[in-house]
Amino acid sequence: MRKKAEYRSAIRSRRLIREAFRELMNEKPIDQITVMDIVRRADINRGTFYAHYRDTKAVIEQIENEVIEKIIEILKTFRFKSFVDNPRSIFETIAHFIDKDKSLYQKLINASGSELFIVKLKKLIINYLQLHSDIPDEIKLAPEFVIRSHFFAGGAASLYETWLKGELDCSLSDITNEVAKQAEAMLHLLQLEPDH
Numbered sequence: 001m002r003k004k005a006e007y008r009s010a011i012r013s014r015r016l017i018r019e020a021f022r023e024l025m026n027e028k029p030i031d032q033i034t035v036m037d038i039v040r041r042a043d044i045n046r047g048t049f050y051a052h053y054r055d056t057k058a059v060i061e062q063i064e065n066e067v068i069e070k071i072i073e074i075l076k077t078f079r080f081k082s083f084v085d086n087p088r089s090i091f092e093t094i095a096h097f098i099d100k101d102k103s104l105y106q107k108l109i110n111a112s113g114s115e116l117f118i119v120k121l122k123k124l125i126i127n128y129l130q131l132h133s134d135i136p137d138e139i140k141l142a143p144e145f146v147i148r149s150h151f152f153a154g155g156a157a158s159l160y161e162t163w164l165k166g167e168l169d170c171s172l173s174d175i176t177n178e179v180a181k182q183a184e185a186m187l188h189l190l191q192l193e194p195d196h
Contacts, residue, residue, distance in 0.1 A: 010051075010052065013042075013044060013048050013051070013052055014052050014053075014062075016042040016043075016044060017038055017042050017044070017049060017052060017053065017059060018059060018062060018063060018066075019042070020037075020038045020039075020041035020042035021033060021038055021056070021059045021060075021063070022063070022104065023041060024037055024038065024041060025104070025107045026103070029111075030056075030060065030107055030108075030110075030111040030112075031111060031112055033056055034056065035049055035050075035055065035056060038056070038059070057113070060108070060111065060113075063104075063108070064108060064117050064120070067104075067105070067108070068120065068121065068124060070097065071097075071121065071124065071125075072124070072128070074090070074093055074094060074097060075124075075125070075128045075132075075133075077090070077093070078090055078128075078133055078134075079134060080133060080134050080135045080136070083183075084187060087180050087183035087184055087187060088176070088180040088183075091176045091179045091180045091183070092176055094160075094176075095172050095173070095175070095176045098160070098164075098172060099172055102164075102172075105164055106164050106165075106166075109161055109164040109165055110164075110165060118157055118158075118161055121157055122153050122154055122157045125153040125156075125157070126149055126150055126153050129149050129153070130146065130149065144189075148186055148189065152182065152183070152186055155182065156179050156182070159175055159178070159179065160175065163175050
């Protein structure tokens with residue numbers, strides 16, 4: 001029984017720390033948030049913080065991992081046949097996901113070290129397409145597919161990243177339209193053009 005209480009307490013402490021960190025992200029740049037800021041906001045002591053995280057970077061990494069878990073959930077809804085018939089659908093789901101917590105993603109992308117997060121995301125998407133998706137093996141194993149999946153995932157991730165950094169003067173809807181068009185072009189190159 002005591003172990004259960006300790007487990008619940010640990011979960012609660014980690015949640016308080018992450019919530020405090022997310023609140024502080026709205027008040028100052030991520031790089032300027034200190035452990036003292038977090039413990040004051042979360043109303044915990046430094047020992048509790050260090051029992052769960054080595055530093056503020058570890059908190060950021062945990063938040064990034066939670067974002068990645070949500071993206072994996074979106075990828076799990078991917079069905080090859082549906083994608084061939086309507087490539088726009090999954091990108092609309094991604095746009096909705098980004099729009100729901102846009103300010104968090106903007107702060108994560110603009111933080112120093114975010115390049116590693118983007119690399120991790122690209123690898124995740126490519127890995128999912130090549131190993132876990134229901135894309136037929138004869139397509140997945142073709143060298144052209146491997147090259148194009150790297151090219152597409154890199155380009156799409158870069159487009160969203162640039163937009164979240166505020167370096168593109170367009171809407172999220174414009175991004176969705178363009179990525180969907182490029183997906184259609186990729187399907188055409190793979191000779192998997194959607195039926196009209």
